[in-house]
Amino acid sequence: MSLHDHSVELRPKLVGKRVKRTEDPRLLAGVGQYVDDMAPAGMMHVALLRSDQPHARILNIDVGEAFSVPGVIAIYDATDLENEVRPAIPTSRMPDYYATPIWPLARHKVRYVGEPVVAVVAESRYAAEDALEHITIDYEPLPFAIRQVDAVKDDAPLLHEEAGTNTIIRREFKRGDVDAAFESAAVTVKGRFRMTRKTAVAMENRSYLAEWDARKQALTLYTSSNIPGVIRDVLSGCLDLPGTRLRVVAPDVGGSFGGKGSLYGEEILVCALARKLKRPVKFVSDRLEDLSATSQAFDELIEAELAVTEDGMLIGLRADVIGDVGAYSIYPWTAALETVQVVSFLPGPYRMEHYRGRIRGVLTPKPPTGPYRGVGRPSSTFAMERLIEMAARKLGMDPVAFRRKNLVNADEFPYRTASGIIWDKSAFQECLAGACAHVNYPNLLLERDEARRDGRWVGIGLASYAELTGIGSRISVAPGMPINTGTETAKIEIDATGAITAAFGIASHGQGLETTLAQVIVDELGCKLEDIEVKHGDSALVPMSSGTYASRSAVLGGGAATLAARVVKGKVLRAAAYLMEQSIDDLDMHDGIVTSRNSNCTMTLKEIASAVYSQMGRIPRDQREDLAASETYDPYLGTACSSTHLAMVEVDPETYGVKVLRYVVAEDCGKIINPMIVDGQVQGAVAQGIGAALLEEIVHDDQGQTVAASLADYLVPVATNVPDIGIVHIEADLPNNVGGFRGMGEGGTIGAPATIANAVSDALSHLSVSVETLPVTPERIFRMLQARRDPAAAVTD
Amino acid sequence: MKPAPFEYLAATSAAEAAEALAAANGDGKIIAGGQSLMPMINFRLVKPTILIDINRIAGLDRIEKHGERLRIGATVRHRMTATDALVHRHIPILHDAMHHVAHLTVRNRGTFCGSVCHADPAAEMPMMTLLLDGTIAALSIRGERQIAASEFFVGSLMTSLEPDEFVTWIDIDTLPPETGWGFEEFSRRHGDFALACVATTMRIVDGVACDVRFGMMGVGETPLRLPDIETLVEGQAISERLLQDVSEALKGLLQPNTDIHASADYRRHLAGVLARRALRDAWKRATFRKDGPDA
Secondary structure, three states, X not given: XXXXXXXXXXXXXXXXXXXXXXXXXXXXXXXXXXXXXXXXXXXXXXXXXXXXXXXXXXXXXXXXXXXXXXXXXEEEOHHHHOOOOOOEOOOOOOOOOOOOOEOOOOOOXXXXXXOEEEEEEEOOHHHHHHHHOOOEEEEEEOOXXXXXXXXXXOOOOOOOHHHOOOEEEEEEEEEOOXXXXXXXOOEEEEEEEEEEEEEOOOOOOOEEEEEEEOOOOEEEEEEOOOXXXXXXXXXXHHHOOOHHHEEEEXXXXXXXXXXXXOOOHHHHHHHHHHHHHOOOEEEEOOHHHHHHHOOEXXXXXXXXXXXXXXXXXXXXXXXXXXXEEEOOOOOOOOOHHHHHHHHHHOOOOEOOOEEXXXXXXXXOOOOOEOOOOOOOHHHHHHHHHHHHHHHHXXXXXXXXXXXXXXXXXXXXXXXXXXXXXXXXXXXXXXXXXXXXXXXXXXXXXXXXXXXXXXXXXXXXXXXXXXXXXXXXXXXXXXXXXXXXXXXXXXXXXXXXXXXXXXXXXXOOOOOOHHHHHHHHHHHHHOOOHHHEEEEOOEOXXXXXXXXXXXXXXXXXXXXXXXXXXXXXXXXXXXXXXXXXXXXXXXXXXXXXXXXXXXOOOEEEHHHHHHHHHOOOOOOOOOOOOOOEEEEEEOXXXXXXXXXXXXXXXXXXXXXXXXXXXXXXXXXXXXXXXXXXXXXXXXXXXXXXXXXXXXXXXXXXXXXXXXXXXXXXXXXOOOHHHOOOXXXXXXXXXXXXXXXXXXXXXXXXXXXXXXHHHHHHHHXXXXXXXXOOEEOOOHHHHHHHHHHHHOHHHXXXX | OOOOOOEEEEOOOHHHHHHHHHHOOOOEEEEOOOOOHHHHHHOOOOOOOEEEEOOOOOOOOXXXXXXXXXXXXXXXXHHHHHHXXXXXXXXXXXXXXXXXXXXXXXXXXXXXXXXXXXXXXXXXXXXXXXXXXXXXXXEEOOEEEEEEHHHHEEEOOEEOOOOOOEEEEEEEEOOOOOOEEEEEEEOOOOOOOOOEEEEEEEEEEOOEXXXXXXXXXXXOOOOEXXXXXXXXXXXXXXXXXXXHHHHHHHHHHOOOOOOOOOOHHHHHHHHHHHHHHHHHHHHHHHHHHHOOOOO
């Protein structure tokens, strides 16, 4: 190899660098633009009268004196919109599934407290809310079963009569002969695990603005969505508008965590109203509406049992799960997204032959469940990792040694799990070792034991897991779902000024993808970072887009960016070869300058762009090409992102308050594009997972009312709840996709609940109680200890 | 979450505010910091016809020492109480308690007197006012009425203020320098409303506790002063046996609520735990301060 090749190798690359996020200056200086910042002339506001009943028939709606409020323009219920829209149907190819139609306003019946029933359109949100006070809805209350254990029964009142059942999802995974495995097992452990209902709580509430263009008979929806492309495609059907007359834009979006990753009735509503009234219509949900009508998460009851041999090998796992999916199946993911993932991921990163996992997804009169950072796996990892530590304890084995023995080894990849998921080569063992090394595990055990001698309740817990990220067209993100989640398109164009626009179908809403995708393009194309404008979050950018979810954007977006940049670079170098009278093989571009290894002549990208586009005849017409390319990437399979979390916690022996003393995450996300952004994702997701483990819980009382209706009652973690988090990046074998990236935005929320549950259980191990419900609040610890002392007083969760 | 329509008056004198409040016929609300009132107005739980802003009234923004009492004006922010030298020197337990009041942004706007008027049974300032034998000055066009803290809190978010009265200042006891104190609060997250809280003060004379004060919050419909516990501890040296007796006695004295954060049983348990801790602290501090508070 020549010297020159070494110099190419030594050129600084941006992938792998802590590049400061290019979106931050606008966001931090308050000049970002969110939906609520937009106020087109003539804009009207919507306020919604929401159901205060969990299940009731709508008998009559009386608007009373509502129109007397100055500024009120229109008041609608479902009957007024019957001919304006078609419902969205979250179809699926899954057998035994019923797709509940999604309408903008409740028709005939309401099915949860918080469901929109009446829309008031007014000149201001104030006037609209004043009008709401005049409107009364006459309901006939209907029977309901608020808990999933009741709703699943044959004689339970039906929420959707058309479905004929409340159980709209049934799925079973099995491999081998699990019952025989249990009969032969030396040790079995079992638990009844409950991950209570959560909600995402993004800083920006859901916000929508629809504008009707009378000239073009076209509609633009600005939405705080992380799936604007999916929304465009489904609204095209709901509103009967072709894509040329329907554009869906997600401007700056203040977080989603999954909560903004589904279609909402309010999105259909503002579009229908803007078209009907021919004026811009805005709806911004307030925090109460966010807590009571944004998609919620988890709420599974997992009865699971693990079989282990005498020498500590996992041989079998069986589980029966009832998922409380809420009142509707959500679009496009369906109610199967969360529920089915619980049983498909339950076997985890472990070698295990025999498995049977059964899930029933049950309708209850609560807000629909939907995507939430981690999807299904926070619950499955919680159950499985509790079982792992319970089994280790029963066997008298150290939980680390027990995991080491059962995690899939490097030479066993690709490994097909008992539920059929294929793990490509990922650092399962290395993450376990990395987390232990970071804290000096043997020393940490001594530290724990010494604290215990002082009467302190200190415990250590771990969780190892793997998730499937960057999934291509081979598998749907949610089973049997009607949309394509497996491809991503990048359209890169160099314009006549030499500036580069890179347009994607993704929709960054806090991930920093404008920065990371630009980093990828810089390395591939050889341009300057500041010359690239990354565009995203707009259905008009590429023919089909879906958005940012399911830890896909770095893998699929990064792959598409690489492919498109390669094509564009070829075009740049062909033009340069002609202009510089050099052989193309001798040319390369770096930092926006094309150089030749055989000459001192150079050309800037700007000069080349000018020559190609603006200097007529400079390049012969049969050789002239636009410096642009659009490439679509499909990684086909997904790639495993794996991790081990380890925490040390202390439980106050009197108040039962839990404090997280140490926390470490060792993770393998393949090639790291920007370590600063990866660190941020890990820290944020672990904080969210600590919230799920210790604080957050959506509670519905027996009357079906939501009890946690403000952030004084729905407790998200604050700075004092989150310790410093040690992060160990392990870059073992790169996955077999274009960039070598694995998706990593969700992992923290998957590992943290299980880790904290295990650490708290360890801290309480001398009292023979075990954490089976999250969040593990002081109240729950108090009740566990009370039940231990007096079994008769036990209250089940 | 937008308020119903209301009028707004920025009063420049106490008399003007009193007149406006009387004219509102019970539908007026006083605003100073707005940290409790604004959320209630936005939720439309409260729909005043007029908001009377007292921030521009001169002289209400001070903390002054009058004899053995500190007088806290109606627009004194939590932030000021938390950093005030008189409070730190003469009522160190109040200084400590301030660390538990919400978060910095709330403390910057919220007021001592506003918190007392809001009368949340799990908020610190109502309990401290009761513990420190506060006097609440209520002004109306009928004149000034001084209400003892023991007569002020009548229920959750309910006080004995008449609809046309508003608070202009609150007086509280300063404590003799040799007083020891204990303040123990437990909440789900730092700055949240307490699941239970104990505040206690005492001096040590001849080896036993005297002038014992014992207050609690978060465990009833109002902040509590518990004379039964004060009597139990008065004249005794703090011992594990005594602390056990206090825990037992509390179980019979308290009728806490159950809500989504804690059951009544857990709150009763917590009350005992926090009482033991607070009394131990108070005893320790009193022992130390008896020997030289400025040491």
